[in-house]
Amino acid sequence: MIRITDKSLCCGCTACVNACPVQCIVMRRDREGFDYPVANPDICINCGKCETVCPVLNPRSESAPLAAFAARSEADMEGCSSGGLFPMLAGKFIQEGGVVYGAAFMEDMTVGHVDVTDVDGLERLKGSKYVQSDPYAVFEEVRDLLKDGGHVLFAGTPCQIAGLHDFLGERKEGLITVDIACHGVPAPGLWEKYVSALERRFGGRLRDVSFRDSSKSWRHYGVKFDIQTEDGLYSRHVSNMSDPYMALFLQDMTLRPSCYSCPARKGRSGSDITLGDLWNVSEAAPEFDDDRGTSLVLVNTAVGQRLFESLVKDGLRVLAVDKETAVKRNSGFAADVKIPEKREEFFKGIHSSKDIIGYMNSYVVCKSMVRIIYEKVHTFMSGIKKKIIR
Ligand SMILES: Cc1cc2nc3c(=O)[nH]c(=O)nc-3n(C[C@H](O)[C@H](O)[C@H](O)COP(=O)(O)OP(=O)(O)OC[C@H]3O[C@@H](n4cnc5c(N)ncnc54)[C@H](O)[C@@H]3O)c2cc1C
Incomplete structure (x- = not known):
């Protein structure tokens, strides 16, 4: 038990x-x-x-991908976190008669896994939701669909993919799994508290969130909240470090305890394809370095390779990259992140604080400022390098 x-x-x-x-x-x-x-x-x-069936008690061995690519789906990047690979993969799968499962915001702004059977429905799955998604309701549905000969593409965090594989037992015909690079997931309960506090502060209902609003810059993305008030729909844009929920996520403060020793990253989820952000684009694929968003795609299996090649035939812009260079400075692929010293203290105080937004702000530390400055200097330097090369 x-x-x-x-x-x-x-x-x-x-x-x-x-x-x-x-x-x-x-x-x-x-x-x-x-x-x-x-x-x-x-x-x-x-x-x-x-x-x-527990992926923590029965961890798989690490495995290297078959190939790594920088890629971008020019047609459908809006609302996505990086190069919009996910909607392109999923769209193709649906057009061929499959069902796609992924993480979506529900009406009350909680996050859970849902099924999508038409291309328009993929809008709900687009974009990173920095909250642990609840996949409970769909595992049995996936099993039953596969049993009936259906085709399923399941996308999620590496631990969700590992858990699904373990639940299904021997590999099921018709299943393709796509994991997102992930350095950790924040607490759903904290997110719910934060949503309530935001709604009180702004006097309305939160209708949508983009944690990766790259309308101005992909590298220096912001967070966008859509709040429905009596006077209409109001959009609030802030830089990622000015929003305490996002800042604490980036500081690794609010992650699940298991994320600090993830059992499923580094090829251990058994996924066919892994999607992530190509943060080191200036070094790994300079021709994509225009601050519009580039995905890093790891093709892990022959099944994944066939699907990926079909996208390339359909016109996906792609470049083979060196994996080691590509994953530099990306905690979603590299070693586990460290537990912040104040994590325990932070979580102890979340229930006693009357002003959760102020309380969260008080834990946003200047380490993150250093990170911003580092990224700004890095972007500036790669700009200079490009000018010199030309
Ligand atoms: C919690 C979290 C941490 C991440 N950490 C990193 C990281 O450290 N490094 C990195 O390179 N990339 C990270 N990513 C992934 C990255 O931000 C992009 O989602 C990924 O590159 C795919 O982008 P895309 O443009 O192809 O498509 P998008 O449209 O951005 O991706 C949508 C896909 O993400 C899935 N998804 C979104 N939110 C969740 C969720 N909460 N749980 C499960 N699945 C979800 C959807 O099901 C869908 O499949 C993280 C994502 C999440 C959700």
């Missing part, structure tokens, strides 16, 4: 909840705002299934 005594050993993928034959496991929220499985010993039959 699954019993979580060390929270760093549960990634919250929900494979155990879905696999339990007697439905004795439920997800319960903890004080930090993350969900953990809790088994009822009175119902448990000790079959051990929950443990056999």
Whole structure:
């Protein structure tokens, strides 16, 4: 029976909840705002299934990708975080009769996995939602679709992909998995508190968020909140470091305990394709370095390679890159991020604070300013380098 005594050993993928034959496991929220499985010993039959499908208890070995590419889908980048690869992949899959699963905002601004069967529906999945998504409701749906001979593309964090594979058992015909590069996921409970505080402050309902608003610059993206007030829809743009929720995410303060020792990154999720941001574009693929957003695509399997090649035939702009150069300065691919010294103290105070926005702001530290300055200098220097080369 699954019993979580060390929270760093549960990634919250929900494979155990879905696999339990007697439905004795439920997800319960903890004080930090993350969900953990809790088994009822009175119902448990000790079959051990929950443990056999756990990607933390049964980690895969690291594996290198078959190939790495810089890529951009010029046609459909709006609303995406990097080069818009995801909607292009998913669109192609749907046109060929498949069903796509990915993370979307719900009506109440919580984040969960949903199915999409038409290309227009992909709008909901576009863009990074920096909140742990709840995939619980869809694992069984995916299994049933595959059993009936359907085709499924499932996108999510590496731990969700690993959990889905473990839940499904031996590889299922018709499934393609795409993981996003991920350095960690913030607490849904904290996000919900933050949304309520924002709504109180601005006197309206939060209708949409873009955590990666790159309308002015991809590298120095901002955060955009759409708030519905009695007077109409109001958009609030701020730089990423001026928003405390985003700043604390970038400082790795609000991540799930398991993210600091991720069991599924570095090719361990078993995904066919990995999508990330090519932050080191100036070095890895200078011809893409125009601050409009470039994806780093890791092709991990032959299945992934076939899908990716079909996109290239359809006109995807792509360049083979050296993987080691491409992943430099990207914590989504490199070593696990470190637990910030004040993380425990921060989470202890989130319930007692009357002004959660002010409280969060008080933990935004200048390390992040250093990071901004570093990035600005880096962009400036690569600009100079380009001018000299020309
Ligand atoms: C929590 C989180 C941390 C990340 N950290 C890094 C990082 O350190 N380095 C890096 O290079 N890239 C990171 N990314 C991924 C990156 O920001 C882009 O999402 C990715 O490059 C795909 O971009 P795109 O332009 O192709 O498509 P987009 O349209 O931007 O991507 C949409 C895809 O992301 C999925 N997605 C969005 N939010 C979530 C979520 N909360 N949980 C699961 N899946 C989600 C959707 O299902 C969809 O498949 C992170 C993303 C998230 C959500």
